[in-house]
Structures are given as C-alpha cells and as structure tokens.
Amino acid sequence: MRRRDFLKLSVLTPCMAWLTPMPVCSTRVSGGHVDVLPDGRPHRLELAERKFLLDGQPLQILSGEMHPARIPAEYWTHRIRMAKAMGLNTISIYLMWNHLESEPGVFDLHSGNRDFVRFIRLCQSEGMWVYLRPGPYICGEWDFGGLPPYLLRHPQIRIRDKDDVDYMAAVRRYIDTIAPLIKPLMAYSGGPVLMLQVENEYASYGHDLDYLKQLQAMWEAHGIRGPFTISDGLSELQQQHTYLPGTALGLDGDTDFAAAQAIAGDAPVWVGEGYPGWLTHWGDKDFQRGDYVATLRKLLQQGHSFNLYVVHGGTNFGFTAGANAKGDYSHFEPVITSYDYGAPINERGEATPDYHAFRQLIAASVRHPLPDVPAAPPAIRFAAVTAEPFASLWDNLPASRRVTAPQANELLFGQDHGLVLYRRSTPGNGGELQIEGVRDYAMVFSDGRYVGHLSRVQHPDLHAGDRIDLPIVAASAAVVLDILVDSFGHVGYGQAMADRKGIVGSVRLEEEILQGWDVFSLPLAGTWLGQLRPLRHAAKRPGLFFKATLALDAVGDSYIDMSGWDKGYLWVNGHLLGRYWKIGPQQRLYCPASWLKRGSNELLVLDMHRTEAASIRGTDALKDMQPTT
Incomplete structure (x- = not known):
C-alpha cells in the first residue's frame, strides 16, 4: 500500500490506431542522452556517478509499470505498444509468486497470463527495456502481497523474516525455480532486463538489513549479478536504515532527491514509484484518481529517471485482489476487482486524458518521434438477460x-x-x-x-x-x-x-x-463448483447460484453490469471475473473478449443475499461518462 493525496482526473477517451507494426532500431538520441534499445546483444547498466550508465552513456529510465498477471495474454503486445507510444522506454513488472506457485512445489509458468518470460521477450521485440520486480514480496494490492497463502497453513509462520525456516525454504524454492529463467533475460546476457528489485518496500515492514542481503545473495548464487535496486518510502528508510548498499534507491511517492542521495551515496536515486493514479477499496465513494502532470514535467526537465506506478493497471481477476488493514487487523479495506487505478491507460486499454497529457510532455523532452497511439480493442454492449435461481449452496x-x-x-x-x-x-x-x-x-x-x-x-x-x-x-x-x-x-x-x-x-x-x-x-473452485446439483424446488434461503444464457453475434471486451445484485461472484464461461458488491463504487466487471464466444455463453452468479432472479447487462465502460460542466 502506498500513501498520497487524492485528486480528480477527467473522464476517459478512446485511442486512435490498432496494433500498428513498429520498427525497432538499436540506438536513438534523446534529450542529450544516448538511448540504446534492447537488440539481442549484451549491454551493461552501471550504477555510477549518481546516475544510470548504459554502455558507458547516461540513461534516463522512463518507465511505466504493468503486470502481466492482471492483463489477458492476448493483450500484452497492445499494452506494451501503448506504453511505448506514450514515450516510455522501459516496462516495469511485478512477478506475483502466488500466481506462479499455487501449492508448495507446484509451479505453473506457462498457462494463461503466467508466462512472464514471453511477456519480457515481447517487451524486447517492441524495443522496450524491462525493470523486473520479482518479489518474493511485492505488495501491489495483490492477494497477500504476492506471497503464497499456503504459508499461512504454518500456525507460527513469520513472513519476510530470514530466521523463519519454513518461510525462507519457500523463498529459496521460488528463486531457485525462476532465477534460471531470468538470467538469460538480463541485459548483459542480451535480454531486456536492466535491473532487478530486491524485495519491495521492506522498510515499511521491518528493519533487518541482513534479510535483504540474503535475498540478494540468492539471486547472485544463480549468476544474476544485477544491478539491483530497492524501492521504499524515504521516511521509512531513514527510520529503519534498510538501504541495501550498492543498489539504486527508488523513492516511492517522493521527489526529495537530495535527502535520498545522502543515504545512497554515489548510487543513483530515482522515482521507483510515481503515482498518476491510486487504488480503490470497496466502500469508497468513487474510483480514485490523481494528478501527476506537474510532477512528471519536473522529472523530465531535471532529467530524473522514474517509474510510473502504474501506466496500466488491468484487473484483479478471480480471487487475486488484496486488502489493507491496521496493525491490529482493524479498519479492513479490501481492494475492488478492477485495478484501473486511474492509470493513463485504463483497464481495457484505452488512452485517458492523462495519457495524452503525459505523451505530450514526453514527446517534447525526447528527440525521436513517438509511434502512433494504438486503438483500443473493440468493445461490445449487450441487452439485459435474466439470471434465474439455479442451485443452492445448502443442497451442495x-x-x-x-x-x-x-x-x-x-x-x-x-x-x-x-x-x-x-x-x-x-x-x-x-x-x-x-x-x-x-x-x-x-x-x-x-x-x-x-x-x-x-x-x-x-x-x-x-x-x-x-x-x-x-x-x-x-x-x-x-x-x-x-x-x-x-x-x-x-x-x-x-x-x-x-x-x-x-x-x-x-x-x-x-x-x-x-x-x-x-x-x-x-472453496468456490474445482470439481465441486462444476458439479452443482440444480434446485428441485423454489428456494428462499440466501446462498443461491443463478444462471443465465447470453447469446452473442459478435464478441468484444465488455463491462458486465451487476448493479441489480447484492454481493457475490460472477463467472463467465467458467472464468471467475471476480467479486461484486452493491456498496460500490464498482458495479461493473471487466470481461475480456477472449472469455466470450459467438453463440451461447453461460453466466453463473453466486449471490450471498438475493433469492430472486435479476438482470445482467453488458456495457463498454467501467462507469458512465459524467457530463462536463
């Protein structure tokens, strides 16, 4: 979780072109800096003279964060091209450990949107560098901060603690599994990964610098020699003294470079997370937005490297949305299913007004022309269909x-x-x-x-x-x-x-x-969910599944409106979109085109309170456009 004040943005606008092929050259001149692009040859990123040097020349990292785990794999290329067309030269990504390892030792590194190696290679093919943030802990408003919940089966587990044997054994298994895949992706091996983050925002949790050193040593044992970076709040770093020597220092939500440089010495200081938007919790009055134009202008003018968190948020599909709470577990704040985040590229890939404002600023600061903005994928609406009671939780x-x-x-x-x-x-x-x-x-x-x-x-x-x-x-x-x-x-x-x-x-x-x-x-998954016994008679007890059939002549992205429902879960053709809840602010769940099909589609709802049929309709936006004054 990160902290900053909330400001409002304008409404959303569509893009202009759709997946236009983009040429990749190996070198370009940008604002006095020589920008070398990932071309398959070895390159060297150095942390020296309080700046980043790529092959001995100054590099300004213009990064935007997006997470392959939150984006349908068929849209990966589109989202990468959107970031490039905004003027960025780097994509920052989290790897969510629990998305890759569901049970101890059971890894899935290829299905759906889990093939992070392919995503990173796509970045390279589009001429984009990568800033890799593999955890083990990532926060990111993701379930359990990316840690696998199976750790909680140990009654006395101490996470993010080098002295907990069970935790460190699981971390070692994770790094041992993914490090051999990451090594060939590093820039010095001819890949696009410039830099790797060690853990995330650790000063907001602990103060054991040796824990971070052990994590770094695990990567180095696999031949990954960095360079490395940390990212944290400045005040937390000053209090906890957890700056990892020799790493780049990423500031989260702060631009006090002088104070941070006093900690980092000659290592570069950069904005590890700059917030053009913000997260939204269930029960918030509206979706959070932000205003980052002035800050971005200042960073560009002063030549500072930065990472926008996030340039594109995507969606917390399934059970992946995380939560926040105070240290005594009170004031629990679960994150909504949408991770739109008020980002410059919205949840389904459209350019927002901020996108165009940021693009204009970046275009004025670099000397190469920016690619055309890709068009957003097609969207569809569909008329209301009625979901009728289908099965009772109590009968199953x-x-x-x-x-x-x-x-x-x-x-x-x-x-x-x-x-x-x-x-x-x-x-x-x-x-x-x-x-x-x-x-x-x-x-x-x-x-x-x-x-x-x-x-x-x-x-x-x-x-x-x-x-x-x-x-x-x-x-x-x-x-x-x-x-x-x-x-x-x-x-x-x-x-x-x-x-x-x-x-x-x-x-x-x-x-x-x-x-x-x-x-x-x-658990709302597996064979139990697929073998529900239908109702034999009318049921009035809450805890009902509802089913509707949706006939489509054409498919496209859609936002499925659940405003007529109470609280529960929605599956489309067996895919769990996520949670809905009438307290809002989210009333519509994003459904990618690939989860729909021409002809008959099955919508399955588990509502915790409703006992009577209700309608479901499809629209093309997360919320209705507000009239301008």
Whole structure:
C-alpha cells in the first residue's frame, strides 16, 4: 500500500490506431542522452556517478509499470505498444509468486497470463527495456502481497523474516525455480532486463538489513549479478536504515532527491514509484484518481529517471485482489476487482486524458518521434438477460469436519479463498450471539432462517479481540446455528499479514463459549463448483447460484453490469471475473473478449443475499461518462 493525496482526473477517451507494426532500431538520441534499445546483444547498466550508465552513456529510465498477471495474454503486445507510444522506454513488472506457485512445489509458468518470460521477450521485440520486480514480496494490492497463502497453513509462520525456516525454504524454492529463467533475460546476457528489485518496500515492514542481503545473495548464487535496486518510502528508510548498499534507491511517492542521495551515496536515486493514479477499496465513494502532470514535467526537465506506478493497471481477476488493514487487523479495506487505478491507460486499454497529457510532455523532452497511439480493442454492449435461481449452496454441502472450536480456513482445510460454513445445534431459548474474529463477512442463520450479517468492512473497528452481537430467535427446544463466512483477499501490506480467513476467535451464546462444530469447506473452485446439483424446488434461503444464457453475434471486451445484485461472484464461461458488491463504487466487471464466444455463453452468479432472479447487462465502460460542466 502506498500513501498520497487524492485528486480528480477527467473522464476517459478512446485511442486512435490498432496494433500498428513498429520498427525497432538499436540506438536513438534523446534529450542529450544516448538511448540504446534492447537488440539481442549484451549491454551493461552501471550504477555510477549518481546516475544510470548504459554502455558507458547516461540513461534516463522512463518507465511505466504493468503486470502481466492482471492483463489477458492476448493483450500484452497492445499494452506494451501503448506504453511505448506514450514515450516510455522501459516496462516495469511485478512477478506475483502466488500466481506462479499455487501449492508448495507446484509451479505453473506457462498457462494463461503466467508466462512472464514471453511477456519480457515481447517487451524486447517492441524495443522496450524491462525493470523486473520479482518479489518474493511485492505488495501491489495483490492477494497477500504476492506471497503464497499456503504459508499461512504454518500456525507460527513469520513472513519476510530470514530466521523463519519454513518461510525462507519457500523463498529459496521460488528463486531457485525462476532465477534460471531470468538470467538469460538480463541485459548483459542480451535480454531486456536492466535491473532487478530486491524485495519491495521492506522498510515499511521491518528493519533487518541482513534479510535483504540474503535475498540478494540468492539471486547472485544463480549468476544474476544485477544491478539491483530497492524501492521504499524515504521516511521509512531513514527510520529503519534498510538501504541495501550498492543498489539504486527508488523513492516511492517522493521527489526529495537530495535527502535520498545522502543515504545512497554515489548510487543513483530515482522515482521507483510515481503515482498518476491510486487504488480503490470497496466502500469508497468513487474510483480514485490523481494528478501527476506537474510532477512528471519536473522529472523530465531535471532529467530524473522514474517509474510510473502504474501506466496500466488491468484487473484483479478471480480471487487475486488484496486488502489493507491496521496493525491490529482493524479498519479492513479490501481492494475492488478492477485495478484501473486511474492509470493513463485504463483497464481495457484505452488512452485517458492523462495519457495524452503525459505523451505530450514526453514527446517534447525526447528527440525521436513517438509511434502512433494504438486503438483500443473493440468493445461490445449487450441487452439485459435474466439470471434465474439455479442451485443452492445448502443442497451442495460437502462432507464436514468436526472441530472443538472454530478455526481458520487455512489451518482447517488448507483453503486459501472462498467460503467456509460453521454449524452446530444451540439451545432453543435464544439469546445474544457474539462472534469474535470474523474474516471477513459472516451470515448467520437460525434453523435456515437468515438472521443478519457481520461485515469486517462495514464495522471498521472489528478485529480479533472485538465482539459484535447478533440476536438468535429460537423457535423450538434446539435450533441449528449456521455461520457462513465469505472472504476477501489476504492483507498484503503492513503488520497485519497473518490474515487467515474464516472465524479466528470464539463464538459465544449469552456469554457461553460454543464448542463442537461441524465445518464445511467451500472453496468456490474445482470439481465441486462444476458439479452443482440444480434446485428441485423454489428456494428462499440466501446462498443461491443463478444462471443465465447470453447469446452473442459478435464478441468484444465488455463491462458486465451487476448493479441489480447484492454481493457475490460472477463467472463467465467458467472464468471467475471476480467479486461484486452493491456498496460500490464498482458495479461493473471487466470481461475480456477472449472469455466470450459467438453463440451461447453461460453466466453463473453466486449471490450471498438475493433469492430472486435479476438482470445482467453488458456495457463498454467501467462507469458512465459524467457530463462536463
């Protein structure tokens, strides 16, 4: 998570041309700097004289960040060309460890948008350098900051800690797996990767410089000799003293180069993260925007290197959106499904007004002509279709596990996301139900009747030690108490990262601790989801799946409008777009054209509250255009 003030931007505008071939030459002159382009020959980036030197000549890094894990692979080339047409010479990317390793030792480096080697080679083919940020921790508003949630199955795990054997063994396995793929991509090997970041924003978490040194040594053991960089807040670095000697110093949201240079010595200082936009949480009044024109103008005029975070944000598909919270786990703020971020290239690849303003500034500071701006991919709208009740969660419960007290999903089932159901019989005289440690959204049922919900988002002071009372109305000598808990992403920034999901505290009825629970794992994935038993009769109990068939004559990108729904998940032809929630500000989920098809398309919805059919429609924008005054 990063900090800065919020300012508003204008509305979005479309681009002008579509994937025009772009020639790549090996050298060009830019603003007094000789810019060498990645051409397959070895090149040398040096950190010297308080600046970057490429093959002995000054290099101004004009970088924009985008993440292949947030972009459909078929649009990678388009997004890279958009960044190049804005005038940038470098693409910065995070590698999300948990996107590549789902279970210990189970790596997928090729399917979907996981083939980061191909993405980096595409950057090279388009004449763009790469600034690589492989973690192991990346923050990035991504689930668990990019760390694999399987780490939370260790009850006493200490992440980002060199003295935790389990954590460091997992880190070593990760680096041992990807480092051999990265080495040939380094500039000195003829690839486009100029520089590699060691961890991310560590001073905002810890103060053990030896931890960073050990990570750097792991890369060097694989023949990756850098150069290396760190990126962090200036005040945090000054307080924690975690500058890694000999690395470039990237400033996050700061331009006090003089103060940073006092820390870095003769190593270059640059803007590791400059924020043209900002992240948005569920419950925010509107999508966050920014204003970076003045700062960018100053950086260009003074010749400072920079990385725009982000030039293109993309989408938190599936369960990948992360969350923020205070150190005591209160004030939980989950990130929305869209990672539009107010970026100059919006979620589906259109140039915004900021894009054109930035492009104009950069064009005036370089001596080579910029390529034409590629057109955005085609978009479609579709008329409303009605999603009818299809299956009930309650008719599809798997076998349960018996436990004495509620425990977290990760510890009980090794389950990283989705739902978990806690069930037991209670006395029929009712009383006040007190649930401690809800992570993150609990729905309470008494004998199948919905009683109420407890939201970690809507009760900001809720943390592991707080209690919220809910009444239980008894109708007989004994009732079945069900507590259905839905989760958001794991906290990915700060000290509250042991953010296990489910119920992590006790449950009390009239101050008496309830023990003896049957617990059901509902991960919302795999064979269970694909084999739902349809409804046999009308159901009025919340927890329903709905299904609609969408007929299309043509496909294109679309934003699927869920404003008629409450809270839940949307799948399109088996692809989980992500979460929706009526509290907003996001009401529409981005669906790339490749997830749709001509003819019949299946829309599947799990809504936590609705029991009746509702409509779904397709539009071509994240939000309606606001009239200008």
